[in-house]
Amino acid sequence: MTHHTQASEFLNARHRWRLWEIALWLLAVAAIFILPSQLLILTEIAILALFAVSLDLILGYAGIVSLGHTAFFGLGAYAAGILARDYVSEPVTGLVFAGLISGLFGLATSFLVLRGSDLTRLMTTFGVAMLLAELGNQATWLTGGADGLSGISMSPILGLFEFDLYGRNGYIYCLAVLIVLTFVARRIVNSPFGLSLMAIKRNPRRAAMLGISPKRRIVAIYSVSAAYAGMAGALLAQTTNFVSPDVLAFHRSADVLLVLVIGGAGYLYGGIFGAIIFTLLRDWLSVATPQYWMFWIGLILVAIVMIGRERLTGWPLLLAARLRGKPAEDAR
Amino acid sequence: MITRRHLIASAAAIAMLSAAAPSMAADTVKIGLILPMTGPFASTGRQVEAGVRAYMALNGDTAGGKKVEIVLRDDAGTADQTRRIAQELIVNDKVSMLMGFGLTPLAMAVAPVISQAKVPAIITSATTSAIMSKSDYFARTSMAGPQSAVPVATWAAKNGLKRVVTLVTDYGPGHDIEKGFTDEFKKDGGEIVEAVRVPLQNPDFAPFLQRVRDAKPDAVFVFVPAGVGSLFMKQFVDRGLADAGIKLIATGDVTDDDLLGAIGDPALGVITGHFYSAAHDSPENKAFVKQVKDTAKIRPNFMAVGGFDAMHLAYAALAKTNGDTDGTKLITAMKGAEWTSPRGPISIDPATRDIVQDIYIRKVEKKDGELYNIEFDTFKKIHDPFVAK
Numbered sequence: 001m002t003h004h005t006q007a008s009e010f011l012n013a014r015h016r017w018r019l020w021e022i023a024l025w026l027l028a029v030a031a032i033f034i035l036p037s038q039l040l041i042l043t044e045i046a047i048l049a050l051f052a053v054s055l056d057l058i059l060g061y062a063g064i065v066s067l068g069h070t071a072f073f074g075l076g077a078y079a080a081g082i083l084a085r086d087y088v089s090e091p092v093t094g095l096v097f098a099g100l101i102s103g104l105f106g107l108a109t110s111f112l113v114l115r116g117s118d119l120t121r122l123m124t125t126f127g128v129a130m131l132l133a134e135l136g137n138q139a140t141w142l143t144g145g146a147d148g149l150s151g152i153s154m155s156p157i158l159g160l161f162e163f164d165l166y167g168r169n170g171y172i173y174c175l176a177v178l179i180v181l182t183f184v185a186r187r188i189v190n191s192p193f194g195l196s197l198m199a200i201k202r203n204p205r206r207a208a209m210l211g212i213s214p215k216r217r218i219v220a221i222y223s224v225s226a227a228y229a230g231m232a233g234a235l236l237a238q239t240t241n242f243v244s245p246d247v248l249a250f251h252r253s254a255d256v257l258l259v260l261v262i263g264g265a266g267y268l269y270g271g272i273f274g275a276i277i278f279t280l281l282r283d284w285l286s287v288a289t290p291q292y293w294m295f296w297i298g299l300i301l302v303a304i305v306m307i308g309r310e311r312l313t314g315w316p317l318l319l320a321a322r323l324r325g326k327p328a329e330d331a332r
Numbered sequence: 333m334i335t336r337r338h339l340i341a342s343a344a345a346i347a348m349l350s351a352a353a354p355s356m357a358a359d360t361v362k363i364g365l366i367l368p369m370t371g372p373f374a375s376t377g378r379q380v381e382a383g384v385r386a387y388m389a390l391n392g393d394t395a396g397g398k399k400v401e402i403v404l405r406d407d408a409g410t411a412d413q414t415r416r417i418a419q420e421l422i423v424n425d426k427v428s429m430l431m432g433f434g435l436t437p438l439a440m441a442v443a444p445v446i447s448q449a450k451v452p453a454i455i456t457s458a459t460t461s462a463i464m465s466k467s468d469y470f471a472r473t474s475m476a477g478p479q480s481a482v483p484v485a486t487w488a489a490k491n492g493l494k495r496v497v498t499l500v501t502d503y504g505p506g507h508d509i510e511k512g513f514t515d516e517f518k519k520d521g522g523e524i525v526e527a528v529r530v531p532l533q534n535p536d537f538a539p540f541l542q543r544v545r546d547a548k549p550d551a552v553f554v555f556v557p558a559g560v561g562s563l564f565m566k567q568f569v570d571r572g573l574a575d576a577g578i579k580l581i582a583t584g585d586v587t588d589d590d591l592l593g594a595i596g597d598p599a600l601g602v603i604t605g606h607f608y609s610a611a612h613d614s615p616e617n618k619a620f621v622k623q624v625k626d627t628a629k630i631r632p633n634f635m636a637v638g639g640f641d642a643m644h645l646a647y648a649a650l651a652k653t654n655g656d657t658d659g660t661k662l663i664t665a666m667k668g669a670e671w672t673s674p675r676g677p678i679s680i681d682p683a684t685r686d687i688v689q690d691i692y693i694r695k696v697e698k699k700d701g702e703l704y705n706i707e708f709d710t711f712k713k714i715h716d717p718f719v720a721k
Contacts, residue, residue, distance in 0.1 A: 037424045040416050137503075137532075146503035146532065148411060148437035150466060153444070165448055166423050236412060242441040244411030290369045290406040291378075 015190045021269070028175055032168065039167040045279045046174040047235045052259045052271025053178075053185055054228030059257075060266030061189055062221050063201030064113055067122045067253050068129030069229055071109075072102040074248035075132060076230025081149045081243040082142065089155040091238045095177065098234035099227040106226020110219040126253075133248035149243035163239065170239040177235060178272075181228060185268055188224065197221055262304055277304075361398045361657055363646060364421035366414055366432040366442075367456075369406035375559055375590060376434040376635050377406070380456045382628035383639030384431070389623055391643075396650030398657075403427060409434060411441040418442040422449045428657035429454065429649075431642050436460040436504050443467040450659040452666065454645055456638040460504045461718045464686050469659065471666045473641040473678075474634075475607055476686040476716035478512025480583045483691040483711035484553065484605035485513045488581055489520030493550045496522060496581075499540060500555045502529040509555045509583060512717050517553075525549045535560060537567040544578065545571060551579035554586055558635065561586040562595045569598040584608070584705065587696055589633040592703045599696045599703060605711075607689050608634040608675040611704035620674035634675075641673045645680065676710075686716050 031042055051073055058064040076098035083094050112124045136143045143149055156162045161169045188194055199207040200214045208214055237243045246252070255278070263274025281300060285293035365384060367377035384402060393400050403425055407414040414433065421427045422445065430446065430453040433439040439458040443466035446453045452469045461477035464470055488496065498513060500506035506529065514524050525547045528540050535556070544552050552573065556564050564586060568574070580586075584606020587599055610621055610631050620640060624632040632640075645666055650657075652665035667682040678689040691714045694705035 040420050040423070044412075044416055146437070147460060147462060148440050150440045150443065165419065165445070167419065240412050240415045240441060241444045242411060242415060242437075244437045244441060246410055246437075247412075286370075286406045286408075290404050293406070294370050 011190065011192070011195075015186075024269070024272070025179060028179075032172060032175075036166065036168070039171040041279060041283055043167055043171045043174050043239055045275050046171065046178045047232050047239070048256070048259060048279060049272040049275035050174075050178050050181060050235065051229055051232040051256050052263070052275050053182060053268055054225045054232060054271075055256050055260055056265055056268055056271045057185060057189070057225040057228065058222055059260060060268075060270065061194060061197045061201065062218055064218065064222065065118050065121055066113075066125040067250075067257070068125035068127070069225075069256055070248055070250075070252035071125070071129040071132045072106055072226040072229035073233040073236075073252060073256075074129075074136065075105055076102040076233030077237040077243045077247045078136060078143055078149065078233075079230065080234035081152050081237040084152045084154055084238065085149065089153060090159065091154055091157050091173065094238060095231055095234045098237075099231040102230020102233070103223050103227030105230075107219065107223040109226075110222035113222060114215055114218060126250075129248060129250070129253060133245070133250075136245055136248050143243070143245070146245055148245055149237075150241075152237065152241045152243075154238050154241060167239070174235050174239065177231065181231065182268060182272070185228070188221075189268065193217065193220075258301065262301070359398055360401050361395070361429075361650060361655070362401050362403055362421075362425055362427040364418065364425065364427035364430045364432075365402050365404045366407050366417050366421070366430060366438075367404070368409035368434040368438075369404075371408040371410075373409045373434045373559075376457055377432075378628070378630070379590065379633055379635035380432060380434075380639035380642075382624050382630060383456075383632060383636035383641075384643050385627060386620060386623040386632070386636070387640045387643035387647075389627060390619060391647065395647040396653060396655035398650065398655040400647070400650070407434075407438060409438065411437045414438040415441040415445060418445050418453075422446075422451050427451070428659070429646055429662065431639075431646065432456055433458050436463060439463045439470070440466060443470070446470070452649075452659055452663040454642040454666075456642045457635055459508075461508055461716055462504075464684055464716075464719075468685075469663050471645060471663065471680055471685040472687050473645055473680075474638040474687070475689075476684075477718050478509040479687075479689070479714050479716060480605045480607060480691055481509040481513040481553075481555065482516045482717045483693065483714060484581055484583065484603075485516035485522070486520060486711070487603075487605065487693050487709060488551060488553070489517060489522045493579065493581070494522055495525050495549045496551050496553050497526045497528060497544045497547050497549045498524060498553045499528040499530065499537075499544060501532055501535070501557055501560070503532045503557075505557070506532075506555055508718070513553055516717070530556070532557070535563065537564055538571060541567055541571040541573060545573055545576055548576075549578060551581050554580065554582040556586055558585050558588055558633075559591070561588050562591045565595045565598050565602075574598075579603070581605075584634060584694070587694075587705055589631050589705070590635075592696070592705070593631075596703070600698070602696045603693065604696075604705060605691050605693050606634060606705070607691055608637045609692065609694055609705040609707055611699060611706055612675060612692075613707075614672070614674070614676065616672055617674040632674075637673065637675050641671075641675075641678065644671060644673065645669055681715065684716065684719055686719070688713055688715055690714065 055069050079101040080094040080098040113121050196212045204214045259274035259278045263270035285296050369377040405417045433455050434457045436458045446469040447467045455472040459475045500510045580602050582604045584604045589610040649662045649665040653661045670679040676690045691711045692707040693709035694707045697706045
């Protein structure tokens with residue numbers, strides 16, 4: 001076998017659809033019919049999942065840590081909100097518009113993350129998000145300031161499907177966007193370009209010696225990731241008809257990082273599983289004990305991270321190994 | 333090799349989702365109470381909940397022939413959570429009314445939902461003027477815009493304070509209050525020497541207080557959000573503004589009943605204008621304060637009375653409709669309601685669905701070893717100054 005065929009077989013194997021992936025999407029679609037009363041929280045999960053997938057693209061594949069990823073999410077939310085309030089209220093147009101705006105902003109700020117180590121990246125991304133948050137707060141004429149952006153009324157999706165009170169069409173819309181964008185992301189990360197990103201993540205200097213230019217690739221993936229986050233923000237603005245100034249708040253950047261830690265970075269679905277677990281836990285605990293749920297969620301998250309190592313998917317293997325009394329060395 | 337495990341995870345998730353199946357009975361009326369019970373605004377949530385529970389303890393749990401049930405949910409002060417919870421309460425739990433909303437954006441976020449679902453929502457805390465116009469299904473029992481600031485301006489002008497610096501927190505309600513105070517004070521012949529705005533996040537008042545001191549006014553008029561008052565008072569004393577002969581006048585948020593004990597003696601003599609004091613002298617208030625102190629172990633503040641009156645409004649509306657839970661009928665029944673609250677006589681303006689109430693001018697004094705805002709002057713039936721004009 002030549003190296004060439006070997007390489008293309010490797011790529012093909014990575015690219016193949018796995019059974020659990022298909023099952024996951026089928027379940028998500030089936031939820032429209034079997035869980036009609038839970039569509040609102042499922043919508044929230046879909047949006048958070050898309051946001052986490054966008055962070056996974058830079059963190060899991062290119063190794064860029066960000067504490068300010070919500071800058072793009074918030075920018076997308078405001079872009080979609082303002083477009084719908086003042087100009088075009090059709091959601092898909094708004095979605096594309098928000099993706100473009102956030103993507104361009106990502107392109108502009110990507111040059112900041114090219115420099116320095118992880119720590120400098122944490123600080124620059126954090127700083128960019130803080131700047132945007134303060135702009136959003138001060139530009140009352142445009143964003144509504146601290147009161148939030150209200151007065152948005154969305155017209156039906158593609159002129160056909162109205163957002164209903166039960167959140168059914170809202171969920172279908174968000175799920176469709178999530179599926180399409182995850183599919184695209186899958187193509188990106190399993191392409192030679194995606195593999196080169198992972199090489200950069202492992203060792204940028206070595207990758208450069210192999211003829212891979214880290215700078216251009218990082219700029220590209222950072223912009224794509226920003227566009228994804230912007231579209232997630234747009235979904236939030238469109239399904240809630242409101243943009244609150246806290247879309248740019250620090251806790252959102254922290255939440256999405258946490259989601260990725262729970263689900264595991266570097267395989268796209270980590271964000272999706274993390275979003276499911278994080279949102280359900282939070283919802284379930286906050287109903288059970290409205291005053292003290294933060295304590296329990298904190299405890300559970302610490303436990304998850306301690307036991308789960310890097311990936312949630314490692315758990316069952318780990319448990320099985322423990323039960324059989326064997327050391328769990330390959331439990332990842 | 334992750335196939336099976338992902339399936340298990342997904343199945344578990346689905347099971348968790350379907351576990352929360354709602355149950356209900358026809359003779360029960362559910363009221364969804366959405367409050368920030370965690371996060372920086374948790375004290376608001378605790379106070380409002382205490383007020384709501386106190387009302388039910390004193391007045392029973394039936395209204396208009398139906399049993400009233402409270403469904404409490406935490407939104408942690410995040411607007412999209414508030415919106416989703418409101419929608420779920422309406423669609424899944426079939427609540428007939430919503431209540432709560434700690435901050436302006438949280439109330440704003442539910443406006444489209446309640447208009448679409450035609451479910452009334454009673455605001456217990458958020459005060460910005462602009463909220464009420466966002467939906468015809470809002471009613472309010474907290475405060476209407478800068479209601480408390482305008483009487484303070486009138487009082488200050490009458491009592492020989494000519495040159496005043498305003499110091500407000502830089503966000504919606506702060507801007508409302510600054511404008512309300514400034515307009516009235518200028519009309520009454522006063523002079524605003526300087527208008528200072530302090531950032532909402534991590535406030536450090538020291539540099540701003542220095543600016544106030546340098547301007548040498550007769551008094552400084554202050555508004556800060558609930559919970560920040562004690563920090564402000566401490567820095568006010570540290571900077572020696574009182575020694576420089578600068579009087580402190582404020583809205584009641586600064587000498588909040590909840591914080592007064594923690595602020596301690598520096599607060600003595602501060603003049604504030606507000607709608608509620610735990611020391612208000614009336615049988616209704618005595619019963620209310622006792623109930624909250626007994627069950628929630630806290631001294632009620634203006635947030636608690638907002639929750640208490642929201643429950644009264646809900647009960648009164650149900651009594652008027654004879655237990656009919658149609659949203660449009662309920663909100664119509666709320667318009668023009670009039671009663672004696674622990675804070676004093678109040679009513680709901682039939683045109684704006686906003687609260688009309690007396691504003692008291694109070695002075696911090698020691699009573700039975702504890703600090704209280706003692707009322708000494710009353711401005712009757714104040715409307716939202718921005719809407720009434």
